[in-house]
Amino acid sequence: MGDVAQDEVRFYSNAEDYWKEVPPTVDGMLGGYGSISSIDINGSKAFLRKFLGEGEGKTGTGCALDCGAGIGRITKHLLLPLFKTVDLVDVTQEFLDKARNYLGGEGKRVGNYFCSGLQDFVPESGRYDVIWIQWVIGHLTDEHLVEFLQRCQKALQPNGLIIIKDNVSYEGVVPDESDPSEKTTCPEKRCEDSREEAKSSAHELFTRCAGHPSS
Numbered sequence: 001m002g003d004v005a006q007d008e009v010r011f012y013s014n015a016e017d018y019w020k021e022v023p024p025t026v027d028g029m030l031g032g033y034g035s036i037s038s039i040d041i042n043g044s045k046a047f048l049r050k051f052l053g054e055g056e057g058k059t060g061t062g063c064a065l066d067c068g069a070g071i072g073r074i075t076k077h078l079l080l081p082l083f084k085t086v087d088l089v090d091v092t093q094e095f096l097d098k099a100r101n102y103l104g105g106e107g108k109r110v111g112n113y114f115c116s117g118l119q120d121f122v123p124e125s126g127r128y129d130v131i132w133i134q135w136v137i138g139h140l141t142d143e144h145l146v147e148f149l150q151r152c153q154k155a156l157q158p159n160g161l162i163i164i165k166d167n168v169s170y171e172g173v174v175p176d177e178s179d180p181s182e183k184t185t186c187p188e189k190r191c192e193d194s195r196e197e198a199k200s201s202a203h204e205l206f207t208r209c210a211g212h213p214s215s
């Protein structure tokens with residue numbers, strides 16, 4: 001195996017090892033910033049609601065996919081209240097196990113719990129109105145992210161949306177070296193953003209990637 005391929009294997013296994021040690025709690029999902037959860041969810045809800053509904057160009061509310069779902073924080077508070085069915089995909093089985101309890105009674109509307117890395121995951125063709133990808137893209141190489149988004153595009157319903165919510169920093173990077181998604185040593189040396197810095201400056205980026213007529 002070449003150096004780059006080995007680096008890539010290590011990049012993914014480091015992340016898996018890291019998340020196995022993280023407690024399956026809201027605080028764990030948010031790196032100790034559990035207190036921002038409701039602000040995050042409220043902002044997402046206000047944003048997403050603008051696109052949903054019936055009629056010309058509107059995005060349906062049948063089925064959503066929560067990518068890097070963890071214990072289902074976003075599924076519980078954002079997606080299940082807005083969609084009939086939600087699927088979760090995450091690489092950490094323990095988080096998905098926890099989600100079954102954490103989601104409570106509404107969890108019966110979960111269609112599938114997929115345990116998989118997004119780099120390997122192939123979402124079902126034409127299944128989703130919304131694919132929500134939050135605070136997980138730093139765990140994919142650039143190439144795998146592009147390929148994953150291309151697979152997601154095929155998985156959309158007409159007028160479907162892919163939404164990426166993540167942090168950006170414009171200057172002054174202080175990486176959290178304990179989090180593998182922020183290490184500068186990943187295969188493409190792409191992880192130069194710092195979640196710590198971005199959290200403190202509260203920059204959030206919504207990118208509407210595909211599917212919506214006005215995107």
Ligand SMILES: C[S@@+](CC[C@H](N)C(=O)[O-])C[C@H]1O[C@@H](n2cnc3c(N)ncnc32)[C@H](O)[C@@H]1O
Pocket residue numbers: 015016019029030031067068069070071072073074089090091092095116117118119134135136139140
């Ligand atoms: C910062 S947490 C965010 C969880 C959730 N999106 C939220 O906002 O509450 C990152 C999640 O990504 C998952 N993860 C890490 N690498 C992944 C990968 N390659 N594919 C899928 N999930 C991954 C972790 O298991 C963890 O649940």
